[in-house]
Amino acid sequence: EDQVTQSPEALRLQEGESSSLNCSYTVSGLRGLFWYRQDPGKGPEFLFTLYSAGEEKEKERLKATLTKKESFLHITAPKPEDSATYLCAVRGLMDSSYKLIFGSGTRLLVRP
Amino acid sequence: GAVVSQHPSWVICKSGTSVKIECRSLDFQATTMFWYRQFPKQSLMLMATSNEGSKATYEQGVEKDKFLINHASLTLSTLTVTSAHPEDSSFYICSAREGRDNSPLHFGNGTRLTVT
Numbered sequence: 473e474d475q476v477t478q479s480p481e482a483l484r485l486q487e488g489e490s491s492s493l494n495c496s497y498t499v500s501g502l503r504g505l506f507w508y509r510q511d512p513g514k515g516p517e518f519l520f521t522l523y524s525a526g527e528e529k530e531k532e533r534l535k536a537t538l539t540k541k542e543s544f545l546h547i548t549a550p551k552p553e554d555s556a557t558y559l560c561a562v563r564g565l566m567d568s569s570y571k572l573i574f575g576s577g578t579r580l581l582v583r584p
Numbered sequence: 585g586a587v588v589s590q591h592p593s594w595v596i597c598k599s600g601t602s603v604k605i606e607c608r609s610l611d612f613q614a615t616t617m618f619w620y621r622q623f624p625k626q627s628l629m630l631m632a633t634s635n636e637g638s639k640a641t642y643e644q645g646v647e648k649d650k651f652l653i654n655h656a657s658l659t660l661s662t663l664t665v666t667s668a669h670p671e672d673s674s675f676y677i678c679s680a681r682e683g684r685d686n687s688p689l690h691f692g693n694g695t696r697l698t699v700t
Contacts, residue, residue, distance in 0.1 A: 506688055515590070515677045515691035516628070559627065569633055569641070570616060570681060572689060576627040 474499045474564050478575035485550055485582050493545040493558055493578045501565030505543050506572065507536050508559040516559055519545075550582045587611055588680050590692025597668055598700055605663045605695045607678030613658035614680035618689065619651075622675045631676075634661045668699040 475498045485491055497505065504523055508516035520529040522538040529536045533554065535546040545558055557579045561572040587610040597603050607617055615636050620628040632653050633641040640653035650672075652664040661680075665672055675696055679689040 508691075513675075513694070513696065515588075515679075515693045518586075518688045518690060521688055570618075570689070571630060571633070574627040579625075 474562065474573050476560055476562055476573050476575035478558075478560055478578050480578060481576070482579040483581070485547075485580070487551055487582055487584050488549045490546070490548045490550070492547070493580070495543040495545070495560030495575055496541060497543070497560075497562045498541075499562050499564040499573070503563045503565050503567065505538055506561045506563070507543070507545055508561065510557045510559055510577070512557075519558075547580070550580075552582045552584050555580055555582045586682060586690045588678065588690045588692040590678050590695055592695055593693060594696040594698075596698045596700060599669055600667055602664055602666045603668055603697060605665075605676055605678070605697075607661045607663070607680070607692050609659045609680045609690075612680075612682045614661075615658060615683055617655060617661040617678055617680045619653060619661075619663050620677045620679065622677060622694070628677065631663075665697065668697070670699045673697055673699045 477496045479494045507519040510516045520536040525540045527538050533548050537544045557577040559577045561574045589608045591606045617634040619631045621631050622628050630643050631646045634653045634655040636655045636658050642648045655661040675694050677694040679691045681687050681689050
């Protein structure tokens with residue numbers, strides 16, 4: 473069964489303190505791995521798509537990497553405005569209906 | 585680009601009444617839209633896949649007669665919660681994709697439904 477596990481569940485950082493969020497996945501062939509940011513009371517905002525192991529994508533203070541079993545979202549020198557829940561989702565090769573499987577997210581709090 | 589608008593952002597209704605939620609893709613055509621439900625501090629659970637011009641495909645355990653989905657055009661899908669009960673109170677989010685393979689899903693800002 474396809475599955476996505478994110479860790480940690482919650483993370484508190486001081487402003488400027490870099491860290492990484494983990495997304496472990498089990499899927500019968502990966503068609504794509506997606507990272508989203510979700511603010512309280514809002515819908516998820518698309519960040520990155522990764523397709524194959526070794527791929528990396530960057531956007532401002534965020535960098536996403538992918539291996540055959542997991543993805544990391546690295547946050548460099550975070551700011552309070554980076555506080556949000558970060559969601560990871562995968563789409564399997566066998567999926568024809570674009571049914572993404574989401575992890576439960578990591579709630580990030582960056583304190584000034 | 586790729587903006588999905590969802591309306592209303594919140595609604596309070598009485599038990600037994602019906603509520604309609606609209607989801608529009610503003611700057612692209614979406615042949616497929618998706619409806620999710622999210623409980624506090626939990627992830628998104630797919631409820632149904634809405635295809636323009638055809639019947640929606642519901643996930644296991646989702647009552648199709650309670651959650652009516654209509655996708656009448658390439659830019660509009662609606663979710664109607666019929667005969668709402670307090671246990672239907674939740675955060676409902678729609679999403680859409682542009683049609684290119686592996687193009688990401690873009691989400692609306694969600695609708696907070698409270699049934700009293």
